[in-house]
Every structure is written in structure tokens, then in C-alpha cells.
Amino acid sequence: MDLDDILGPQRDDPLAALLREDLDRLSVAELEARAAALEGEIARIRRKIDGAVNHRASADALFKR
Incomplete structure (x- = not known):
């Protein structure tokens, strides 16, 4: 069991704060x-995921018999 499962998300978690924010006040x-x-951040995250997947695939290929 993960500590977050026991304690829940941290109160100062920026993502949780972002999701709770009232959008009605924004133009x-x-x-x-x-x-x-947010779309720019999503693109950055996807690039990081792709890099991690490619890195893992390269490592797997290197150590595979």
C-alpha cells in the first residue's frame, strides 16, 4: 500500500489545487x-514519456540475449 493511499493527496499538491480551482471567475x-x-504541459509530458519508453527499450535491447 502506498503512503498516498493512507494519507491521501498532500494539501499543497499543485495538481489537486489546479483541479479544485473555480473557473467561473476567469474570462x-x-x-x-x-x-x-496546459496543452503545452501535456506535450512536454508526452515527450518525457516517449523518451523514457525509448530509453527503456534501448536498455532492454542492450541487455537482451
Whole structure:
């Protein structure tokens, strides 16, 4: 069992805070800017995942008999 399962997410978890944030107070322009920033972050995360997968595949190929 993971510690997060026992304690729950940390109170200062930025992702949890982001998901709880009230969007009603934001203008359309602010919402569009936020969406663009999040889409950029998603692209960055996907690049990191791809790199990790490729790195793992390279390591597996190197040590495979």
C-alpha cells in the first residue's frame, strides 16, 4: 500500500489545487490562455514519456540475449 493511499493527496499538491480551482471567475481569454498552457504541459509530458519508453527499450535491447 502506498503512503498516498493512507494519507491521501498532500494539501499543497499543485495538481489537486489546479483541479479544485473555480473557473467561473476567469474570462474567456484567461481560460484560453490556461488551456494553451496546459496543452503545452501535456506535450512536454508526452515527450518525457516517449523518451523514457525509448530509453527503456534501448536498455532492454542492450541487455537482451
